[in-house]
Amino acid sequence: HTTTAVLALIHAAWCPTEVLRYAYYILKSVGASVPRAVTWLRYSTFFVLYPLGIAGELAILHASLAHYNAHAHLAWLRWFTFAVFVVYVPGSVFLYTHMMAQRAKVLANNTKKKTA
Numbered sequence: 001h002t003t004t005a006v007l008a009l010i011h012a013a014w015c016p017t018e019v020l021r022y023a024y025y026i027l028k029s030v031g032a033s034v035p036r037a038v039t040w041l042r043y044s045t046f047f048v049l050y051p052l053g054i055a056g057e058l059a060i061l062h063a064s065l066a067h068y069n070a071h072a073h074l075a076w077l078r079w080f081t082f083a084v085f086v087v088y089v090p091g092s093v094f095l096y097t098h099m100m101a102q103r104a105k106v107l108a109n110n111t112k113k114k115t116a
Helices: 002-029 036-042 046-070 076-115
Strands: none
Touching: 002 036, 002 046, 036 076, 046 076
């Protein structure tokens, strides 16, 4: 079933992302030293996982259109979904480039700490 495959794709993108994110933040919040590998993974895996997640999320939105079409009282959601599509694509490009800048900043600081 297509929806099952798309949900598997979303889980494959989200789960590692969240595990790394929260491992990183937990270590930071308790004042522990964050291993460089965890920092690198936290700020590098998005190169692959973010586009996979975006593709999965957009596929779920697309799949929802058939449900909205089948139920007249949900027809207004087609327009909402279309608006989400219109905003989502440029918004995801903005977030992706922001994440690239954050990666460069964090990894540069991590390298400075290593050499200091």
